[in-house]
Amino acid sequence: AQSVTQLGSHVSVSEGALVLLRCNYSSSVPPYLFWYVQYPNQGLQLLLKYTSAATLVKGINGFEAEFKKSETSFHLTKPSAHMSDAAEYFCAVTALKGGNQFYFGTGTSLTVIP
Amino acid sequence: NAGVTQTPKFRVLKTGQSMTLLCAQDMNHEYMYWYRQDPGMGLRLIHYSVGEGTTAKGEVPDGYNVSRLKKQNFLLGLESAAPSQTSVYFCASSPTLRQPQHFGDGTRLSIL
Numbered sequence: 001a002q003s004v005t006q007l008g009s010h011v012s013v014s015e016g017a018l019v020l021l022r023c024n025y026s027s028s029v030p031p032y033l034f035w036y037v038q039y040p041n042q043g044l045q046l047l048l049k050y051t052s053a054a055t056l057v058k059g060i061n062g063f064e065a066e067f068k069k070s071e072t073s074f075h076l077t078k079p080s081a082h083m084s085d086a087a088e089y090f091c092a093v094t095a096l097k098g099g100n101q102f103y104f105g106t107g108t109s110l111t112v113i114p
Numbered sequence: 115n116a117g118v119t120q121t122p123k124f125r126v127l128k129t130g131q132s133m134t135l136l137c138a139q140d141m142n143h144e145y146m147y148w149y150r151q152d153p154g155m156g157l158r159l160i161h162y163s164v165g166e167g168t169t170a171k172g173e174v175p176d177g178y179n180v181s182r183l184k185k186q187n188f189l190l191g192l193e194s195a196a197p198s199q200t201s202v203y204f205c206a207s208s209p210t211l212r213q214p215q216h217f218g219d220g221t222r223l224s225i226l
Contacts, residue, residue, distance in 0.1 A: 043218050044217045049214055102147070104149075105156055
């Protein structure tokens with residue numbers, strides 16, 4: 001079985017501060033992991049993906065995420081928040097073997113305070 | 115490049131009415147998905163398809179039917195709409211299960 005948990009449904013940071021959005025997964029097989037961003041009234045857009053090539057993954061808009069197998073985590077970070085980063089962020093997981101579905105976390109809403 | 119296109123963008127139905135949501139993709143993707151998004155619940159998979167002529171149930175399939183007669187289209191049907199089906203519906207597609215999904219802009223559906 002596999003699933004993904006996002007800790008914190010709402011996160012607020014000051015403009016220029018570090019952004020840290022948490023994602024933990026459970027999977028019986030090595031996972032593929034993704035972070036998506038959703039701006040108001042839009043669909044989801046891919047931020048970055050982990051596909052076992054490298055544990056530190058860089059994405060668009062200055063975001064990056066680190067795959068930590070020992071902690072079953074894939075947290076999303078950005079060194080300096082910008083007002084335009086305010087959005088909903090979703091972590092997602094799929095597996096290399098078995099299953100045929102794609103699991104999304106419940107999302108984290110990021111607010112950036114000027 | 116249109117990507118994934120959903121029609122309609124908005125719709126209001128009365129309880130018991132039926133309707134079909136259309137999803138079209140121009141990327142030649144094999145996999146297509148229908149999700150619903152509700153506050154605090156993230157995205158929940160309704161049905162999906164792994165290729166033309168195939169469909170499979172997701173996490174919340176009850177009350178919905180789907181069809182994939184053509185590779186580029188994935189239809190979601192509500193036979194008898196209920197207020198609990200008020201939601202934002204998203205369609206997505208991907209080349210394979212392991213690759214990122216491409217999403218449409220959603221359909222806002224209200225059922226009175």
